[in-house]
Amino acid sequence: MFERFHKYASPKYFYDLATLLIPYFFVISWVVLLTGIGWGLAFSPPDYQQGESVRIIYVHVPSAILSMSAYMFMAVSVFIAMVWRIKIAYMVARSCAPIGAVFTLIALVTGSLWGKPMWGAWWVWDARLTSELILFFIYLGIIALQQAIEDKDLGDRMSGIMVLVGVVNIPIIHYSVIWWNTLHQKATISKMGQPSIDSSMLWPLLLMILAHYLFFATYILMQTRNEVLNREKRKGWVKEVIV
């Protein structure tokens, strides 16, 4: 069974699979994204308290979710790469850090823009905001390590350790609003029982979350495919593909 697993994890096989999948993922993610953003911005109702400014939720929440999901995906890839020594898993992990950092930055900036009209402050040093900012710095640290070490294999392993250590921050972000007194409100969708958001706002929000996941998948496929070509550039099959 593991023999087959290794065959599927070979760079050549990944390249062919990614080339096949990318167009579908690309089109579907754009369709879902445009539907979700149109629904959210134009057709969903304003909030009873926050009025029209609630609409920033359709960008803020999906990017915040993805900032953590991308990290967990990267950590699982590193774990697989370290235990089974699968090269392609390291390449996937390397593709995660930049887009994860971008999602984190979007979550921080949109949160700040939302905080000013609603809370009355751009930034507050509460546990949720601070731990999300730390996640951004962890992402930057990982990218810096990857870029600083010339030898790709060594860089993968060094940054991999940093990825694993940074996993500790993810549950802290998620539970920060429960463990401590924060200005940030508690979770809406993932709370026990019924989500405390009206279905007319929940559906566009779920669509936007799905769109962000699809976009992330498309990007990872494309970026990892680049990474494969770059690392295997001296192999025979790459020359056949390129020429």
Add this chain to the structure above:
Amino acid sequence: MTPKRKQRVLIIVLILSGVSGAVGLMLYALQQNVNLFYSPTQISDGEAPIGPLIRVGGLVLAGSVKRATGKTEKLSVTFVLTDNNKQITVQYSGILPDLFREGQGIVALGRLQKDRSILATEVLAKHDENYMPPEVAGTLHKSPSAMHVPSTNQ
């Protein structure tokens, strides 16, 4: 799994549990510093220091908001914060956020006075995790307390 791989898994698990243990102990030790604000109960228990800038969070007690009538102090306002257990009076002079209203959760930054009231320099509104269109909120208006679950814990 080969013994070699088992060993690698073990090392990763050890690293992870070591780091989470260290961070866990650190956060436990910093517990009070990580909390953004004190609740009225904590203040009446004497946990908050008198003098330095602190934050207090709670719900604005219905009917407690009193605006100053004098011409020079038009922006002055006093209100009572509650966590449905203890209460504390807050005095503030300045512009209140749009979401400020009775029953709303807010966080005030200020100094605790000797008479256990807060002289606030900044008031932030805390909105809850409930989202709904105005029409739905209108039908729920008969029981506003259902929408304003106390947002302070501990």
